Amino acid sequence: MKQNTLEKLEMILIEKLNTKNATIGVVGLGYVGLPLAVEKAKAGFNVIGFDVQEEKVSNVNEGINYIGDVLPADLESLVASGKLKATTDYSFIKEVDAVAICVPTPLDIYKQPNMNYVESSAKAIAANFTKGTLIVLESTTYPGTTEELIKPILESSGMICGEDFFLAYSPERVDPGNKDFNTKNTPKVVGGITESCTKVAAAMYRAVLEGDVHEVSSPAVAEMEKLLENTFRNINVALANEMAILCHKMGIDVWEVIDAAATKPYGFMPFYPGPGLGGHCIPIDPWYLTWKAREYNYHTKLIETAGEINDSMPDFVVQRCAEILNTQGKALNGSKILVLGVAYKKDIDDYRESPVLPILDRLTSTGCKWEVVDPYIADFKLHGELIRTVELSADKLNSTDLVLIATNHSAFDYEKIGENSKIILDTRNTGVSNDNYYKL
Numbered sequence: 001m002k003q004n005t006l007e008k009l010e011m012i013l014i015e016k017l018n019t020k021n022a023t024i025g026v027v028g029l030g031y032v033g034l035p036l037a038v039e040k041a042k043a044g045f046n047v048i049g050f051d052v053q054e055e056k057v058s059n060v061n062e063g064i065n066y067i068g069d070v071l072p073a074d075l076e077s078l079v080a081s082g083k084l085k086a087t088t089d090y091s092f093i094k095e096v097d098a099v100a101i102c103v104p105t106p107l108d109i110y111k112q113p114n115m116n117y118v119e120s121s122a123k124a125i126a127a128n129f130t131k132g133t134l135i136v137l138e139s140t141t142y143p144g145t146t147e148e149l150i151k152p153i154l155e156s157s158g159m160i161c162g163e164d165f166f167l168a169y170s171p172e173r174v175d176p177g178n179k180d181f182n183t184k185n186t187p188k189v190v191g192g193i194t195e196s197c198t199k200v201a202a203a204m205y206r207a208v209l210e211g212d213v214h215e216v217s218s219p220a221v222a223e224m225e226k227l228l229e230n231t232f233r234n235i236n237v238a239l240a241n242e243m244a245i246l247c248h249k250m251g252i253d254v255w256e257v258i259d260a261a262a263t264k265p266y267g268f269m270p271f272y273p274g275p276g277l278g279g280h281c282i283p284i285d286p287w288y289l290t291w292k293a294r295e296y297n298y299h300t301k302l303i304e305t306a307g308e309i310n311d312s313m314p315d316f317v318v319q320r321c322a323e324i325l326n327t328q329g330k331a332l333n334g335s336k337i338l339v340l341g342v343a344y345k346k347d348i349d350d351y352r353e354s355p356v357l358p359i360l361d362r363l364t365s366t367g368c369k370w371e372v373v374d375p376y377i378a379d380f381k382l383h384g385e386l387i388r389t390v391e392l393s394a395d396k397l398n399s400t401d402l403v404l405i406a407t408n409h410s411a412f413d414y415e416k417i418g419e420n421s422k423i424i425l426d427t428r429n430t431g432v433s434n435d436n437y438y439k440l
Contacts, residue, residue, distance in 0.1 A: 006163055009132040010196050013166070016097055017200075017207045020044035024204070025099035027121045029056045029086060031280070031350065032138060032172040033102035034067045035183040038074055041084040043208040048096060049086035050124075060086035068348055068376075069176055069183070093128035098136070098204050101125075101150075102172060104280070105139045111287045113142055115149060122153040131159060134166040134200050136190075137219075140226055140281060142288040145169075146219035151193060161193050168192035168201035169219035171226035176279070177348040187211040191222035230285040231303055236271040237282070238306035241313050244273035244440055248320075255429045255439065273440055275406050275427040276313035276355025278344020283310065283353050314358040317404070317427060317440070318366070324425055324438050325402060333367035338400040340417070341407020342374045342389065346428075349376040356406045357382060371396075375411040394420045405430055 016022035022045060026037040029051040041047040051057050059066055063076035078084040093099060103117035118139055125135060135154060137146050146169040151161050161167045170190045175181060188205045190213055192198030198215050205213045216222050240258065247254035254273060262270040277283040286307060290300045322332045344354035351357070356372075360382060363370050372380075373392045380387055390396065392412065397403060397420035405417075408428035417424070418433040426432060427440045 006196060009164075010166075010200055013097060013132055013134060013200055014203045017203045020207065022097040022204075023048065023095055025050060025093060025096035027051075027099060027101045027125070028103035028117075028139075029053075029060060030102070030104070031067055031069070031176060032174050033100075034060070034075075035069050035174065036100060036102060036138070036172075037084060038070050038078060039183050040208050041078045042074065045083070045208070047078075047084045048092055049084065050088070050090055050092070051086065052088060054088055057086040057088050060084070068350070069174070090124040091128050093125050094130050096129075096133065098134035099125060099129070100136045100138050100170075102138045105141050105284075105288075106280075107284055107287055112291050113288050115141070115145070118145070119149065119153065122150050126154050126157045129154070129157070129165065131164050132166075134168070134197075134204060136168045136170050136201050136204070138170055138172045140171060140230075140285050140288070141223060142292040143220040143223040143227070144292070145223060147193065162197060166192065166194075166197040166200045167219075168197045169222045170201060170205065171222055171229075173226075173229075176350055177345060183209070185210045188213045189216060189222050189225055190214070191216040191219045193219060227285050227289045230282045231289060233271070234277065234282050234286050234310065235302060235306040236269070237274070237277060238309040240271040240273045241276075242309050245316060248440070253439065272429070273427075274313070274355070275317045275359060275440070277310045278352065278354040278356075279350065280352045283307075314355050314362055317359050317406075317425075318362040320425055320438070320440065321363070321402060321404065322366070324423055324436075328401075328423065328436075330401060332363070335368045335401040336399065337363060337368055337370040338396060338403045339363075339370055339372045340374075340392070340403065340405045340412060341409055342372050342380050343376055343407050343409070346408045347376070347410050351377060351380050359404075359406065373412075374407070375409060392416070397421045405432070 024040050024045045025048045026033045027050045029049045037047050037049045063079040065072040065075045101121050103121050106114045108114045137150055159165050168190055170188055173186045190201045192201050202213045202215050244254045258270050261268050286303045290303055293300045325335055342351050342356045372389045374389045402423045403421040405426040405428055408430050414432050421434055423436040424432055424434050425438050
C-alpha cells in the first residue's frame, strides 16, 4: 500500500513538473537563490521566493534587481506577470509542490560549519509543507547534511521521507561574472535519499535547465562532489601562489612560466596566482571537508596546507608593497596607497571573503593611508565600519605613492593608470605600461 501511495505521489508531482503546473519555492534570495528563482519562473513555473530579510523581499516584489547575474528586465517582467513573488511568511510553503533551500552556510571563527541558516529553513519547511512535496538542499555543505540534519527535521512533521515526501541534494554551481556558464546552462548533479527522490528532483531540474542533469546514488555523493570541485580549485590556486612566491625570490616571471606550461595539450591545467582567495565557495568549502574528516580520525593535510598558503597571500602582497616602496626610499608608514578593486574577482560587485579586506587590514597596521577604487562597489564594510570607494582620476593616481591592482576589473582605464601612476604593484598580471611596474 505504501509503495502504491509513493508511486502515485511521484507520478502526480512529475506530471505537474513536466506540464509546468507545479508551484516552486526557493528559500534564500541571495546570489544563488534569486537566479534560480528567476530561471524557474522563466521556465514557466509559478515561483515563491522566501527570505527573512524584508529588504530583499520588497526589492523582488517591486522588480528591483540586486544580483549581478540576473537581468533586471527579466526580474521586472516576471514579477509584473505574477510568475514570481517573494515573502517573509513561511506559511506559504504549504502552497508549493517543490522547494529549494539556498541559504548561506558560513564558517564560524574556528572554521567549523555554521548550519543555523539551513537548520532554521528546514524547521520552517517542516512546520508548513504538505504530503508529496519535494525538498532539495542546494547550499554547499559537508557530506551527510541532507540525511543527518535535514531528514530528521522534516520527519519531525510526522511524515516519512521516501513515503510521504521527497528529499534530495543538488549543489549550486554559480560562478558570478561568468559570461559563458550560468544557472541555466550549467550541468546539475542530483542525489536523493531514495531512487524515487532522485527521480523527482531530476525531473524538476530537467524542466527548468538547459544543462545536463547527472544523477548520483545518494545525497552524500552529491555533497562530496561539490566539495571536491572547490577543493580542487583551492589546492591548485595554492600551488600557483606558492610558485609565485618562489619565482619572485628567484627572479623568474611566474606568469610567463604558467603560459609556457599551458602550451602542453595534456596533463596540465593553468591556474593563476593572486592576492588570495575570495567568494563564498572556494576559500570556505574545503574547511567543511577538514571538519567532517575529524569524525573519521583523518587529517586532511594537503587541504589545510593549501588553505594556509592562500591565507598568507595578503601578507605577501603587503610585504611586496613595502619592498617596492623601499626601492624609492620610502616606508609604508605614511605612504599613500590607492587600491584598485575590493571585489574578490573581476567584473562583479561581491566582496564576500575578498582577500583585499585582510590586505587593507595589514596596510592599516603599517600606518599607511589607503583608499579604494571599485566601479562595482560604492561602499563596503571593514570590521563593521562603512568605507566608501573613491573615483579613479589622474589627480588621484598622481597623488598616490603606490597603486595596488588587486582586482582586474574590465572597467578600469589601464592606459590612464599606467600614464599617471608613480609605482604600480599588479597582483593580476594586467600588463599595465609603466616605468615602475611590478608584478606579484
